[in-house]
Amino acid sequence: MMSTLKMVRPAVTLFALLTLVTGVVYPLVVAGVAQAVMPGKANGSVLQHNGQIVGSSLIGQHFEGPGYFWSRPSATGPMPNNGLASSGSNLGPLNPALQDAVKGRIAALKTIQPGQYGAVPADLVTASASGLDPHISPAAALYQVHRVAQARGLPEEEVIARVRRHTDTPLLFGEPVVNVLELNLDLAAS
């Protein structure tokens, strides 16, 4: 018992020491280097327009007008793409709520771009994991080109070119993706 009591001091001291090193020194060192070398990335890859923060190239925003490309559905509450409440839908594959949600999203798309047939790209009607997904697949973007072009009075080729410009094809891993906010900002600026 005595020998166990004698271990209290080293236990507490070691804990305090490691807390200091890993809880204070470590994050400060990383922050210091990061802020010095890559402040843009370290501070959230923020996009600015006329000195005003208009978003982050990493954080998706919600669009529902015909003239903007729509992002992936977001399950965050209470509003979609809530930066303070990242979350997926957590709906299981057999949950009727999932079928209702997808049914509603398909209907919304079919309403806003009538006459478009064929299966709807899956990423346009299923919620992302974070609720903040900034990307859609090129297929999902192309699915919306006709509508956006019409709403904006732009030739479809022009819109497709913009989509291509904002398409990232990763070097090694992952899928090609279109950054919706950057694409929409680009469209809005023109």
Place this chain on the structure above:
Amino acid sequence: MNSSIVFQTGLYLLILAALAWPLSRYLASLLDGSLAARHGWIGQVDRAVCRLLGTDAEEDMSWWRYAMALLLFHVAGTVFVYALQRLQGVLPLNPQQLGAISPDSSFNTAISFLTNTNWQGYAGESTMSNLTQMLALAVQNFVSAATGIAVVCALIRGFVRRKASGVGNAWLDLHRATTWLLLPLSIVLALALVSQGVIQNFKPNQTAQLTEAVVYQQPKTGADGQPLKDAKGNPVLETVKASTQTLPMGPVASQEAIKMLGTNGGGFFNANSAHPYENPTPLANFLQMLAIFLIPAALVFMFGRWVGDWRQGATIIAAMTLLFVAMVGVEYWAESHANPLLVQLGMDGHAGNLEGKETRFGLAASALFTVITTAASCGAVNTMHDSLMPLGGLVPMWLMKLGEVVFGGVGAGLYGMLIYAILAVFLSGLMIGRTPEYLGKKIDAFEMKMVAFAILATPMLVLGGTALSVMLDVGKAGMANPGAHGFSEVLYAFTSAANNNGSAFAGLSANTPYYNLMLAIAMWVGRFTVIVPVLAIAGRLASKPRLAVTAGTLPTHGPLFTALLIGTVVIVGALTYIPALALGPIVEHLQLFGEVAR
């Protein structure tokens, strides 16, 4: 091509091996003390730390003292993490002015981070102040991982030493693993992650002007803060227009790095590694996946080096890799088939199941991450597991149920696998007509008793906890999905907690006093009913002589033993959990595809 699962898995394993092999050399020299002997300044730091602690660096602790040291260290941590959460409202580095966390949630989180589980009942961005994230949570990410390394070191010493009384010095092992291994690796990884866009700052949250305002409905609250209800009892909704988006800020990268390297998995944000600020690019994702398996794999190689036969380590790695590849195959196969119910509604099914997945990772990297995080005891997610296809959800659940021995948690994976190896050796030793021995150490009744404890504890917790919860209203109340999937949610929660994983079928509302308490118990018991028996085995083995290898000795390397090890893991895992899985994901799968066929 570059998104193909085969390419990604192959490249992943290749790079993993290329990094883990040299790291194992460093680890071996670090943990057996030869590094400190070679580089005087490291030795000086070590000695200075010991002086500060008031202990003798040379003290060789018995297994019991070693266990007591770890326990005391954890008690200190529990108190500190609990207190910090309760007091965060009056402490600095709290730009969002977040208040104190509830006692049950604080307790659950303290146990969760301490036990390397990092189950999160809370949503990080709206609950934890920067101070709590750094000083309480990130610190535990380091030391809980160091604990795993310390325990596995003690166990390996048990195999290596002959007729010794001690298994090493717990203080020194904890310090060395943290300071000389986890810290430098974390700094490198954190900066690499920042380069990909992971944030690292101490700013208040930023506000962005939305390009297109968002109109949405939310329940109206009355003056008392309670949601208003109409005459029929339905909540009254109000329409709100939002023209800004809040961008969360904080020291994320530093926490993200150790979250992966220490197989902790506790995210800064609720969405964890699916959040773009935690895991912004496919490359960042790849680095995170590498970080999860890096130390577990290196420890296995180190085990081979330490026992003086690299083939022993390679055999275990081979068993792990085969199980891993098989599970990746099943996971990818399950997820690449879209939900047939949604395809019926007019959704394009070619892309597979994308509900709860991020576009930038795609199917392959999501499936791979899911398997890696549950094969290890990481529990970080880049995919919402609750929305996985039934068999896609079965794979992570089953990997955890195996005890997370496929690479596994830092240290925990190896000692878990060695427990299985002892079991395999016991049965196969008998089958060749010898009383069993592993690495020259006889396995007798005492070891089997400890192995039994270690292997029994988790099924009891998982099945017992689930059984209780599906009977109680407080348990059923948390389920977000109806039917068999609700059962799967609860089963997943206890599986994750008892095996110290931390991932979740996150629909389950687990931030309730009932679940906070039950899961905290599962996490604590699940962690220490393995660690203490493992240390006991270490102590007992260390005291035994090491027998010579003869032609009559069962070889514990090579394909035969690899197959045997896999067989033991799979059979034990399958036999214990088949009925529960049959009533969860398996029946879900049959329902989902049976229904469409009909």
Place this chain on the structure above:
Amino acid sequence: MSHSKNLALFDRTLAVPALVEALRKLSPTAQWRNPVMFVVWVGSVLTTVLGVQASLGHGEAPAGLIWSISAWLWFTVLFANFAEALAEGRGKAQAAALRATRKNVVAKKLASPSRTAKVQVLDSASLRKDDLVLVEAGDIVPADGEVLDGVASVDESAITGESAPVIRESGGDFSALTGGTRVLSDWLVVRVTANPGEAFLDRMIAMVENAKRKKTPNEVALTILLVALTLTFLVVCASLLPFSIYSVAAAGAGAPVSITVLVALLVCLIPTTIGGLLSAIGVAGMSRMMQANVIATSGRAVEAAGDVDVLLLDKTGTITLGNRQAAAFIPAPGISEQQLADAAQLASLADETPEGRSIVVLAKQLFDLRSRPLHDAVFIPFTAQTRMSGVDIGGVAAAMAEEGDVAVDIKAATRQIRKGAASAIKQYVVAQGGVFSDAVTQSVDDAARRGSTPLVVAEGARVLGVVELKDIVKGGIKTRFAELRQMGIKTIMITGDNRLTAAAIAAEAGVDDFLAEARPEDKLALIREHQHAGRLVAMTGDGTNDAPALAQADVAVAMNSGTQAAKEAGNMVDLDSNPTKLIEIVEIGKQMLMTRGALTTFSVANDVAKYFAIIPAAFAVTYPQLKALDVMHLTSPATAILSAVIFNALIIMALIPLALKGVRYRALGAATLLRRNLLVYGVGGILVPFVGIKLIDMALGATGWLQGI
């Protein structure tokens, strides 16, 4: 041999009492000893109660199903009991035979260690350790003991089966007496060395009688594993009730799984096959030892025998036939082979040692030299001083003259032939002015290099040549050693011979190593050295000077003919005193462990198929989709569950022969052996129940029994 009568496996004389005993073992106190079977027992009781309840109309399931399951659960317990009882019965039959030799006899207790001391006649059962007894011709030795005084011939056939009487005398290596043997001639004063009930036989008898049998270390470890598995499955099955209740509510269909089905599932899953047969395996192992006429003083020793890495074997009697035999005559230059043979034969005529006799025989075979009566010869016996023996022919007169103090020229009257070790003869010849030629030295060395013992024959100062005495390596021993090598066991030959000779014999016998010119302390050092390197060592010994080495060795087999000290130091006694037995002992030890491992693996592997039978059956009412898991396409849920239970019970019965006989041991490398056994008992264990359950289900379906349940 009286007690190793080979009984057929299910011999009526054993099976009938075993059946009775199986019923008697149904008592909970008997079941409690075996945790796995105790769970089955509790399940049987529980289902019986449920059956009664169902018959009264309040059943949770159809009474027919509950009663069928209950009946088969009772059978499961009975079968396991039967296996144990059968093994015990066999052991007891052997023990009874042994015990027959231990009937209480009259003992003559002496007041002091002298034949003439006062004698008190009492029952042998009241003898205590260190009592002194007198045993005379015709008496049965009343207890194990050590001879203090006297020489007697003793008939040990009751114990060893060897009919030739042996000589027992005080001191040296022939002083141990075993109780139950009979003194044929003369008398002995004996000190009793064991209390009643503690003699070797008593210990052995106790071990085959299960009740007194302590579990061996490995058996304890295995039991722990089995208990852990049982507890796991207990939790699995217990949790299924809440799971099922939830599922019924969630699916809105079916009814919760019945207790009966859960009990059936539990019994099918827990390792009943090995649990039921474990103690039978242990008893059968001991009983096999006894059949080999080896008495082990602990089960631990039998287990350790399976682990042995190094065997120390005495050359004489184990590797070679006990005696060296003359194999060739190698004459010195100028001497014919026949001359040498003739002289050697003459020198050996009176030599009654086996070596001596073999020289006579060889000379007769080669040159038809008949042994002839010599009236004028004086035989010179071997003494430790001269290290020679021989004959002086024509020296009778001389000898008589000497006796009569008449001086006679001895040299003129005699042929003096001597045979002996090279060094002794050299000394002898040189002392008489003769020459020990290089050619002879060469022959001596050559013979030694061949592993033979050279015996030099000289007549007077003249060396005639060399008789080559050869060790005869036992037939088949080389293959035996090759098998041992395959098993990973290293053999070391222990011999007092010089290195040259030892090396040659070692090569001929195929042992891995040898210890030449071995003294007892060398043996001890060798054992320690191997143990230090982490190897387990087995050895045999009989002499008192072997005792320290026997005590040090991990498996030490003392010869029954050996001294009491040797027997006390060893952990086994070979009643046949056959040193080769060590190899058999190792195999028996291995066999016992293998049988346990094989049945455990088989038992666990069986569970896979049982799940496929029971899970769909138990839950299909709630989730009809689970029928997809019914890969065996069983007739109905009721037959599926019952088939699994019946299979589970019958497999115990089917494996009793394997448990009693043991898995056949093959001398293969560890990896090959493991691969083979994994294939047979692991993969086989997965596949067999699929077939078995399907067949039973078809049979049940054909009878139409349980239809509509």
